[in-house]
Amino acid sequence: MTSLKTFYLSRILGNKVVSEQRKAVGKLEDLVVDLNQVRPMVFALKVRFGSTSLLIDFAHVTIFKQERNYIVQCHQLVEVNIPKENALFLAKHVMDRQIIDIDGRKLERVNDLRMAYLSSGLFVVAVDVGVEGLLRRLSVAKPINQTLKPFGKALPSRLILWDDIAAISPSQDGIKLGKEQSKISTLHPSDLADILEDLDHKTRVAVFSELDEEKAADVLEEMDNETQVSMLESLSVEKAADVLEKMPADEVADILDDLEEDKANELLDEMEEEASEEVRELMEYPENTVGSLMSTEYFSFHETMTVENTILELRRIKPPSDTIYYLYVLDDQERLVATVSLRDLIVSDPQTTLHEIMNRKVIKVDDYDKIDSLGEIISKYNLIAIPVVDEEERMAGIVIIDDVVFTLMKARKRKVLKED
Amino acid sequence: MMKAVATLKTKHISLWKRLAIFMAILGPGIITGSVDNDAGGITTYSVAGAVYGYNLLWTLVPAFFVLVVVQEMNARMGMVTGKGLADLIRENSALKATFFIFFAQLLTDIGNTTTEFAGVAGSMQVFGVSKYISVPLVGIGVWFLAVKGNYKMVERVFLIFSVFLLSYVVSAVMGKPHWTEIGHAMISPKIDMNLAYLVIVVGIIGTTIAPWMQFYMQSAVIEKGLKIKDYKYTLVDVVIGCVITVVVAFFIIVACGSTLYPNGVVIDEAKDAALSLKPFAGEFASMIFAFGLFVASVFSATILPVASSFYICQAFGFEAGIDKKFKEAPQFYGLYTFMLLISMIIILIPNAPLIKITLWSQVLNGMLLPVVLVSMMLLINKEEIMGKWVNKRWQNIVGWGTVSVLIILSTTLVVLNIFT
Numbered sequence: 001m002t003s004l005k006t007f008y009l010s011r012i013l014g015n016k017v018v019s020e021q022r023k024a025v026g027k028l029e030d031l032v033v034d035l036n037q038v039r040p041m042v043f044a045l046k047v048r049f050g051s052t053s054l055l056i057d058f059a060h061v062t063i064f065k066q067e068r069n070y071i072v073q074c075h076q077l078v079e080v081n082i083p084k085e086n087a088l089f090l091a092k093h094v095m096d097r098q099i100i101d102i103d104g105r106k107l108e109r110v111n112d113l114r115m116a117y118l119s120s121g122l123f124v125v126a127v128d129v130g131v132e133g134l135l136r137r138l139s140v141a142k143p144i145n146q147t148l149k150p151f152g153k154a155l156p157s158r159l160i161l162w163d164d165i166a167a168i169s170p171s172q173d174g175i176k177l178g179k180e181q182s183k184i185s186t187l188h189p190s191d192l193a194d195i196l197e198d199l200d201h202k203t204r205v206a207v208f209s210e211l212d213e214e215k216a217a218d219v220l221e222e223m224d225n226e227t228q229v230s231m232l233e234s235l236s237v238e239k240a241a242d243v244l245e246k247m248p249a250d251e252v253a254d255i256l257d258d259l260e261e262d263k264a265n266e267l268l269d270e271m272e273e274e275a276s277e278e279v280r281e282l283m284e285y286p287e288n289t290v291g292s293l294m295s296t297e298y299f300s301f302h303e304t305m306t307v308e309n310t311i312l313e314l315r316r317i318k319p320p321s322d323t324i325y326y327l328y329v330l331d332d333q334e335r336l337v338a339t340v341s342l343r344d345l346i347v348s349d350p351q352t353t354l355h356e357i358m359n360r361k362v363i364k365v366d367d368y369d370k371i372d373s374l375g376e377i378i379s380k381y382n383l384i385a386i387p388v389v390d391e392e393e394r395m396a397g398i399v400i401i402d403d404v405v406f407t408l409m410k411a412r413k414r415k416v417l418k419e420d
Numbered sequence: 421m422m423k424a425v426a427t428l429k430t431k432h433i434s435l436w437k438r439l440a441i442f443m444a445i446l447g448p449g450i451i452t453g454s455v456d457n458d459a460g461g462i463t464t465y466s467v468a469g470a471v472y473g474y475n476l477l478w479t480l481v482p483a484f485f486v487l488v489v490v491q492e493m494n495a496r497m498g499m500v501t502g503k504g505l506a507d508l509i510r511e512n513s514a515l516k517a518t519f520f521i522f523f524a525q526l527l528t529d530i531g532n533t534t535t536e537f538a539g540v541a542g543s544m545q546v547f548g549v550s551k552y553i554s555v556p557l558v559g560i561g562v563w564f565l566a567v568k569g570n571y572k573m574v575e576r577v578f579l580i581f582s583v584f585l586l587s588y589v590v591s592a593v594m595g596k597p598h599w600t601e602i603g604h605a606m607i608s609p610k611i612d613m614n615l616a617y618l619v620i621v622v623g624i625i626g627t628t629i630a631p632w633m634q635f636y637m638q639s640a641v642i643e644k645g646l647k648i649k650d651y652k653y654t655l656v657d658v659v660i661g662c663v664i665t666v667v668v669a670f671f672i673i674v675a676c677g678s679t680l681y682p683n684g685v686v687i688d689e690a691k692d693a694a695l696s697l698k699p700f701a702g703e704f705a706s707m708i709f710a711f712g713l714f715v716a717s718v719f720s721a722t723i724l725p726v727a728s729s730f731y732i733c734q735a736f737g738f739e740a741g742i743d744k745k746f747k748e749a750p751q752f753y754g755l756y757t758f759m760l761l762i763s764m765i766i767i768l769i770p771n772a773p774l775i776k777i778t779l780w781s782q783v784l785n786g787m788l789l790p791v792v793l794v795s796m797m798l799l800i801n802k803e804e805i806m807g808k809w810v811n812k813r814w815q816n817i818v819g820w821g822t823v824s825v826l827i828i829l830s831t832t833l834v835v836l837n838i839f840t
Binding site for chain 2: 096097098106108109110111129134137138139200201202203204226229230233234
């Protein structure tokens with residue numbers, strides 16, 4: 001009899017559970033960990049007795065190895081009750097399922113789980129996602145490894161620490177994946193968007209709904225068009241509207257354009273009026289016009305403002321990096337008269353007014369100009385953003401180079417495919 | 421109350437809007453239905469027509485119902501779970517069983533792909549092109565279409581392909597069929613009770629429901645982002661697909677039944693059918709027949725190996741998908757290229773026994789089909805997977821009935837092929 005330090009879950013699943021006298025009492029179906037605990041400690045066994053399964057307290061259980069067999073011995077059968085939302089069943093919810101590898105930023109399928117006895121109990125320490133785990137389950141890992149040994153090789157094994165993965169079990173079991181969810185939240189929005197695109201729609205909605213609105217908005221923005229649409233159709237109207245409010249109006253307009261009209265209107269009605277008004281205006285522009293692409297988030301000032309006040313104002317608003325480089329000077333009728341670059345602002349004396357440093361030769365486009373014309377202007381003048389004005393020269397928004405490049409690339413791809 | 425409002429709303433959807441929704445959803449069923457008439461299918465139908473005339477046309481009626489029942493279940497599972505059949509099997513059955521299914525799937529699909537290339541080789545020989553030219557060229561073309569194309573583009577190409585399959589109607593009509601005899605054969609068929617007859621009956625039904633198509637159908641539904649709310653439209657799509665399958669099969673049997681059968685021409689390859697049509701229906705009919713065979717073979721050779729590699733990789737947790745780069749998904753691309761290459765090599769071996777290969781790949785399909793269908797029936801009855809969309813009582817009666825008949829037929833086919 002050897003006491004075990006570490007072992008794989010697959011070695012004990014389906015084994016007999018024996019009593020003190022080594023009599024078989026049932027069959028081991030699953031191990032249960034408590035999601036409320038800081039560490040994933042096993043606190044119950046799911047054992048099948050004939051036609052019923054019961055949850056048995058793990059406190060009276062020892063697992064050891066004897067003559068190459070893994071023995072699960074239960075000294076006392078004590079049934080336990082656990083709130084459903086805290087119980088993660090390792091075989092049912094993790095084994096053979098997909099998990100998110102937080103460091104590797106992708107989905108992996110779990111082939112096995114690595115368990116370890118520590119002083120305080122039995123813990124899950126890692127998941128096995130490698131080929132070795134797969135072959136071990138097929139009972140061929142050992143013979144293959146023995147064959148490979150003389151050649152100085154071994155099957156590649158790949159373990160990921162439990163802390164570095166997030167379990168994403170289907171929501172219908174009502175599990176609260178609180179801690180797993182906070183691990184997911186540490187992912188970059190664009191990585192998370194990629195992962196969600198690969199998930200089935202149920203799990204996708206479950207993971208997404210638990211994100212806070214800011215994060216959800218960032219992630220939604222990064223998803224491909226089809227996933228965005230499917231996401232908005234599956235979320236509750238309230239949740240979807242809350243997330244959309246946190247997104248830039250031009251992005252929202254883009255997504256809603258692809259939705260069924262009724263659904264889009266329903267969402268717009270649910271959104272705060274200020275946000276939805278802007279989106280509605282943008283949605284009125286035809287698809288290939290500058291207006292449909294522009295962002296309405298820009299910063300404008302009056303020419304009488306001093307450099308110092310302008311900088312103070314910028315510090316207060318903290319604009320994102322793609323809109324801070326150019327500031328726009330508008331007159332009383334909201335007409336665009338000049339631009340001020342961030343550079344000019346910083347190198348000028350604090351007391352100068354914008355009027356003195358502003359550049360009146362503004363490169364701008366009309367909101368109904370074709371998108372195709374933007375590429376030329378942007379490359380010619382080396383701009384990061386271009387202001388957009390309406391027919392009365394009033395400032396309507398700005399077009400950011402990233403959006404232009406993205407749109408032109410998409411159009412180009414389509415063209416190439418057509419020529420094929 | 422809520423329900424009343426909901427029905428009221430559906431009633432208000434205009435005919436045009438319904439049509440628009442349907443056009444957007446259309447695809448998975450029709451494509452699957454068309455791929456169904458691959459080189460193996462065409463061979464079986466041609467032989468059936470040449471040997472038994474119109475006598476076997478009745479088999480298409482049960483084949484149609486079985487096809488609808490099976491594919492409806494696939495579509496429903498795809499829409500409810502958002503998961504592929506491969507994922508569901510991996511997550512819900514023992515790993516050893518999963519491994520067996522997918523290993524068998526791999527062997528079968530290599531056989532099937534080989535059959536498709538045999539179709540390419542045969543049809544091009546009718547046009548005087550050597551197989552040493554046609555097979556490598558098509559192989560390379562297929563590889564690029566699958567690797568470089570995206571789903572939307574591929575789907576469009578395939579929908580056009582489906583139209584070409586109607587060329588069989590032309591060759592059938594040119595053979596001046598006797599419609600009264602056809603009607604008579606359909607209504608009161610004269611069923612022979614001998615071994616050869618049974619083999620061909622099993623062959624027709626078996627080739628209509630190939631195991632890999634179940635995986636393909638379910639993935640196509642997911643790829644298209646269909647949800648259970650689209651159920652009604654998807655059902656129509658499925659039925660249309662099945663109609664296409666049997667209509668094309670019908671005309672192939674008619675084409676051969678009106679020309680080759682009365683003149684006692686014996687064939688055992690689809691290519692022979694095309695060649696033998698010439699003296700009875702004219703050169704044009706012969707070329708049209710060969711062209712249809714070519715299109716069908718290329719069609720299936722494009723979908724089959726890439727789909728098959730995709731399911732296998734998904735089930736075992738390797739990255740997969742044509743949107744991934746080679747470096748990101750080496751197992752997927754490796755497997756795909758391997759399948760294409762080995763099939764091409766088998767065909768290019770001088771004097772390769774093409775008929776035997778076709779026959780054996782049908783036997784393998786026959787062995788795998790019951791396993792896949794039983795897995796499907798078990799999955800679709802699990803409430804934790806399907807929720808309220810589990811099979812209803814009558815669906816289970818129809819489903820299990822179909823499965824048992826197919827199991828009996830497949831086992832008979834396998835046994836007959838081994839012992840005769």
